[in-house]
Amino acid sequence: MRRAARTLTPMHIHGGYRLLVAALLLALGVGSASAATMQIINGDAEGEGLNDRTPVAPVGGNDGGTRGEQRRIALQYAADILGSRLDSAVPIRIAVRFETLGCSATRASLGQTAPAQFAAGFADAARPDTLYPAALANALAGRRVAAGTSDIDATFNAALDGEDGCLGGRRWYYGLDRNPGAGEIDFIGTVLHELIHGLGFISRVLTR
Template identity: 40%
Template sequence: MTRPHLILTLACLFCVSSAMADSVFSPVYLDGALEGFNSNDAPHAASTADGNPGTTLGEQRRWAFERALEYWELRLDSNVVIEVAAEMNDLSCSFSGAVLGSAGPDWAYADWVPSAGGSSPAFANTVYPSALANRLANRDLDVDYPDIGATFNKQIDESDGCLFQTSWYYALGEAPSGTISFFATALHEIGHGIGFLTFVDKASGSRLWEMDDIYMKFLLDHSTGKLWPDMTDSERAASATDPSDLHWVGPNVMAALGPLTGGVSDGHAHMYAPETLEGGSSVSHWDTAIEDSNGNHELMEPSATGSEKLLITGELLQDIGWNDVPANDCNFASYRLTLSSLYSGTNEHNACVSVTYDGALIYEGDTTATAGREVVLKNGFTVEQGATFRVQTDPNIGL
């Protein structure tokens, strides 16, 4: 289930904009009437049961997508709204594999003139993705176009031959068997849109506008000892297919590698560079070996793993020019935690988005529930006399 990125230029033929008041992100939906994000088909029952309030399939899709935008909004600061154009189309899919989605910046900029409170780029003659360039410049460098384009595979819902009757799951919980988390996929694709990608043509090694881009400045080929800006086009093309030797050497990432148990060598994090070039996936993802001691993989690996977390992506975003990112202190594979057991002693139940107690009995000690968005107590939940049950929500705990 690969998730490549594309650099998109999207025309708004039928746009439905959904306002998110005082938000960093603003979604624009490009699907036609009654299709994709505007579908009036019956909602997915599992997603409804697990908290998605949408009364149609289109409403469920928009709700899940906007929760992903809200999640990134908690981690990024920008005085300029990031407009995200989104649609659902038929992408590649078979019984055994599928492209879940694709996304990327709609535009790129170099050597801009900042407005008051903004800054010139840290590197001259260097290409930056639209959302990041706008943030640094403190103004919208092109008000007529979205900053990010994102497309998701509607065949996953609509074709029995796609991943053998797999469907999207539109709630925030852990995706049930036979489904794929739309929320997690949207998080990944938005990550590409805000700058987790290179503009280099990886087959030829040629640079956009014959300039470095901000992402490639931190790519080092360990086998040659060269950074990508110091390479020829042919050397960059060779480096894009040099497994385990293509490394990220940004200072923020290098300082955060301690908890990782895989995908790291020589104080560097490995990038995805398989021997056979994978167009949208190679270079613009972490290596699949990136892992921590709890078995969590990186959100920005090329394929969905079901055990994803932001381990070092926040630090990569800092390296290219985004703001500091809150600490990674919860596993997003467990952002919805369903409990149906007896608990004794002192307990802590933490989740990125919500903690749901489904008929759980808490007893013989204190219990604290911490979630980024909500704590839900379902019918049957009880606390034994003498026990203390504490609840706290903190939107900054995030991935």
């Protein structure tokens, strides 16, 4: 009989559990010949963020005709790069939205990403007193043990698309060639960085 998994959100983590992340990508099978399916969940309202209808010209191999479409194409492209390096029979679900995050002329938050859920006490867990990020828990179990609609929650800064005063006018570069010009920020590189946080590379460590 399978042991019931306990799932928690980041806000519910408390003492008595240890968050194990040091061997995360090794456990997920980095470099494996297999690949993980990365599913993007669009968390934006109509006309906003990933659904922004602002017309744009193709850029760097990204042929999306609107800003929202280019964002969706670049997101999936980045997610597939990471997924090709992971081994999980359970699709990894990534909830994504764009919001105006903190931004000034000299500083900005490019994105904020974390595991959406943590699981402990499932039958295939190596340590029963350890919290596993959702994607890792599901990969170890070979089935979905973490509750919730997403495994990773990611937010990216919409202000970096032309908001006055944000980083001196720097903008996201959505090209798939990852070749941003002056005043542009590589969106795909940022997504890869943030998704690794979402897999569990974070600094939240709690002990008894």
